[in-house]
Amino acid sequence: MPRIDTASHDDTAALFAQRRAAIDLIATTRAKTIRAALFATYLFRPHPTHPEDEETRDGWRAVLQEQCDDMERLCTILTGRDPQNELPREVCAWICEHSANHPEAAKAFARTRxxxxxxxxxxxxxxxxxxxxxLEAHKAYGRSGFFQRVTDFCDGLWAHLDEKRHQEVLAAQATARAISKTLARLEHIGKHVRLVSLNASVEASRVGDAGRGLGVIAVEFKTLAEEIQHLAVTARDDIRKMATGTKTG
Incomplete structure (x- = not known):
């Protein structure tokens, strides 16, 4: 019996982390919107008595451009593709599906961009x-409920993620129960193999030289029983690790 492959469990945990990172990325839209308005205000209202030098203003322009680029990227992600290729396609598709189910939120992101x-x-x-x-149009739209739309959109993603996580936990638990039953049966077989090995050893000793062949068989049965026991213990350890990862992931 081979070791239980935990690769799929690791992949699931990685995907879950990537989805959480994507939600965090969307949530930062609130801060980015405020930042864009702040630096646009700096550029619109220079200091009345000590106007900032051009280098400082260039820095403000760069920050404002950064917010534009981030908003453009976000709107592209909502369509199912990350232009920076940092988010996996599966995560982008998940966000795109949620966006399609909440068209008003998608329009709000596009409007802010x-x-x-x-x-x-x-x-x-x-x-x-x-x-x-x-600048006034940007501020007015922000005050009209945009920030709450971002919050609601992210809350919806979190709710979906929690539900999916719950389903994955239930599926993992069901799989673990099924494997445990198989292991119990395997351990039961191992006990019988050990018993056969013991009986064969006793019989081989009883008949002396004539039982050498039987003794070899007894040794083989003992080795097989030990291997079965080792595989069962190893498999149970794998299940325990998977269960621990599911609880803490």
Whole structure:
């Protein structure tokens, strides 16, 4: 009997961690939205008496551009693909499915991306009037419930992840029970093999030289019984490790 392969369990744990990381990535949209508005405000309202130098303003522009890029990436992930190839396809597909089931949330993400891009375009054009309008539109949309939409979207992903995790735990428990029954049967067979080995050894001793062949068979049976016992113990250890990983994963 081969050792229980725990690779599939490790893959499941890795996928679960990747999905959690994806949810965290989406949740940071709230902070990124605030950050975009903050640095757009810096660019729109220079210090009244000590205007910032161009190097400082270039740094602010870079931060605002970073928020634009992050929002663009997020909206692409919602369609099922990570342009940076950091999230596995299966995770992107999972997020895409959730997004399709919550179209209003998907529209909210896209709207915030567009508003952020509008601010960046106004900055690049050095048009303070357009930047002021874009900034106010961005802030107004944020105040209109966008942050709660992000929270609800992430909560939905967490709920789905928890349910899936629960189903995986139940399936793992059912598999462990089935394997335990098989191991119990294997251990029962091992006991009988040891008994046969003992009886063969006794019979071989009783008949002397004529029982040498029987003695060899007895040794073989003893070795087989020990191997069965070792495999059973090893398999139970594997099951115990899987159960521990399921509880803590």
């Amino acid at each position: 567009d508003l952020t891009v509008n601010m960046m375009r106004a900055v690049e054009a050095d048009n303070q009037t357009e930047l002021g309008r874009a």
